[in-house]
Amino acid sequence: MKLFKYSLLSFFMMLVRCIILPVGQMSTSDIAAEVDAFYDRTQIQPLRDNFTFGKYGQKRKLPKGSGSSTIRMNKWPAMPTQTIALTEGVNPDPQKSSKTVVEATALLYGGYVEITEDVDVYREDPVVTIYQERMGWQGADTIDEITRDVLIGGSNVVRANSVALRANIVTKIAIADLKKAARTMRNNKAPFFKKMIGGSTKIGTSPISDSWVMIVHGDVQGDLEDISTGIYKWHPVSEYAEQKDVDDKEVGSIGNFRVCATTLAKVWADSGGTKGSTGLVSTSGTDIDVYASLILAPDALGCVDVADGMKSIRKGKEQIGGALELYSTVGWKCRYVAKILDDARMCRIESGATP
Numbered sequence: 001m002k003l004f005k006y007s008l009l010s011f012f013m014m015l016v017r018c019i020i021l022p023v024g025q026m027s028t029s030d031i032a033a034e035v036d037a038f039y040d041r042t043q044i045q046p047l048r049d050n051f052t053f054g055k056y057g058q059k060r061k062l063p064k065g066s067g068s069s070t071i072r073m074n075k076w077p078a079m080p081t082q083t084i085a086l087t088e089g090v091n092p093d094p095q096k097s098s099k100t101v102v103e104a105t106a107l108l109y110g111g112y113v114e115i116t117e118d119v120d121v122y123r124e125d126p127v128v129t130i131y132q133e134r135m136g137w138q139g140a141d142t143i144d145e146i147t148r149d150v151l152i153g154g155s156n157v158v159r160a161n162s163v164a165l166r167a168n169i170v171t172k173i174a175i176a177d178l179k180k181a182a183r184t185m186r187n188n189k190a191p192f193f194k195k196m197i198g199g200s201t202k203i204g205t206s207p208i209s210d211s212w213v214m215i216v217h218g219d220v221q222g223d224l225e226d227i228s229t230g231i232y233k234w235h236p237v238s239e240y241a242e243q244k245d246v247d248d249k250e251v252g253s254i255g256n257f258r259v260c261a262t263t264l265a266k267v268w269a270d271s272g273g274t275k276g277s278t279g280l281v282s283t284s285g286t287d288i289d290v291y292a293s294l295i296l297a298p299d300a301l302g303c304v305d306v307a308d309g310m311k312s313i314r315k316g317k318e319q320i321g322g323a324l325e326l327y328s329t330v331g332w333k334c335r336y337v338a339k340i341l342d343d344a345r346m347c348r349i350e351s352g353a354t355p
Contacts, residue, residue: 051140052249052262053147053294054338056193056213057301061308062106062335069107073302075100075341078189104339106304109146111138112331117317128314132330136312139332143306144264147338151301152266152292154343156184160351169290170273172223172280173351175232181295181347182256185212188344190297193258214257215249216293217265219281219353224254231255257295266292272352280352293349300345303338310334 060071076099086092113131158181161171192210216224225234236252237243249260272280272288281289312332317325340346 051144051306052215052260052264053144053151054301054303054306055247056296056298057147057303057338058299058341059305060302061305069335070103070105071302071304071337073102073104073339073341075102102302102339102341104302104337106309106335106337108333108335109139109142110331110333111135111142112313112329114327114329116327117321117325128328128330132312132314135330135332139310139312139334140306141264143310143334143336144262146336147301147303148264148266148294150338150340151294151296151346152348154340154346154348156188156343156347158184158347158349160349166268166271166290166350168273169271169350169352170276170278170280170288171351172353173220173291173293173349175227175229177349177351178227178232178255178257181349184347185256185295185297185345190300190345192256193296193298211253211256211258213296214259214293215265215296216259216261217267217291217353218261218263219355220265220291220293220351221251221259221261223351223354224259225252227254265294268292278352279354281355288352290350291353293351295347295349297345300340300342301338302341304334304336306334306336309336 058073060073062069062071077097079095079097082092082095084092113135115128115131158177159166160169160173160177162176162180163169190212193213225236227234232255234252234254237246237250240246240253247258247260249262250258251261252259268290269283270287271290275282275286275288278288283289310332311334313330315329317328320329321327
């Protein structure tokens with residue numbers, strides 16, 4: 001009897017896989033068949049990054065109930081110094097300061113998948129749960145990429161080996177590039193993001209300087225790890241005397257930069273000079289790929305608070321599946337915007353990278 005039921009179920013599953021479904025739906029044909037003998041319910045997690053770029057911006061909640069999706073952020077200039085001595089009993093002239101209002105309109109982003117009834121019923125995976133999680137991750141990565149593309153629009157640029165154009169870049173990141181970027185930030189009076197971590201009596205630990213945040217691609221991280229001269233010596237996170245202030249994506253520090261790595265860092269494929277014998281990464285094998293390493297100080301960026309703007313959405317087949325309740329949906333949406341608030345508080349280094 002059990003054999004008969006198993007055979008009947010297998011035959012029915014074969015019929016199900018032959019059903020033609022609309023493009024865009026998650027059907028049984030989109031999921032590999034499980035091994036009959038043994039099924040491991042542990043899910044292999046996809047490779048992905050955590051939300052990185054927007055983490056270091058000013059957060060703003062959307063003005064609910066206002067009828068507007070525009071957020072307003074104020075930029076206040078630094079007050080000039082007062083070098084004239086006061087005269088006894090005489091008040092000096094009052095100082096004036098005017099703020100600059102930065103406005104940005106949040107736009108709506110989102111995505112979803114349709115999951116057919118057959119996938120939900122006949123697959124051993126908890127498909128709806130899995131895709132709800134994956135769609136949430138897609139949303140986070142999408143928002144991070146949008147934020148990144150805003151940040152790379154900053155005007156302060158250091159190109160490797162001081163070349164004038166991106167198309168002329170033929171070298172990886174070097175100490176001279178780091179020094180030039182640090183000098184730009186200092187001259188702009190950009191405050192540090194991270195305070196100094198003092199030394200420790202623990203063996204193998206090192207003090208870490210006051211720092212700005214630097215967001216790099218993993219390929220550039222490898223080149224930074226090879227630098228070991230003076231203050232510009234690479235210190236991995238494991239050498240920090242304290243670990244309590246380490247960010248999730250932080251991989252180390254060098255000079256006045258605390259470095260975070262992400263695969264979502266901007267890469268302009270084949271946008272540099274000729275690869276030749278440089279040994280640098282090139283998508284086509286002809287011209288060098290150019291990597292953007294972003295350096296940020298506090299208040300460089302303003303953005304919508306994702307915790308306030310992101311929403312995960314699941315519709316059951318009873319709600320969305322039509323007359324015969326044939327599919328459900330899982331998705332996300334987010335009303336979001338990111339805006340540069342102070343261009344003087346950021347800089348980017350453009351360079352090649354070794355594989």
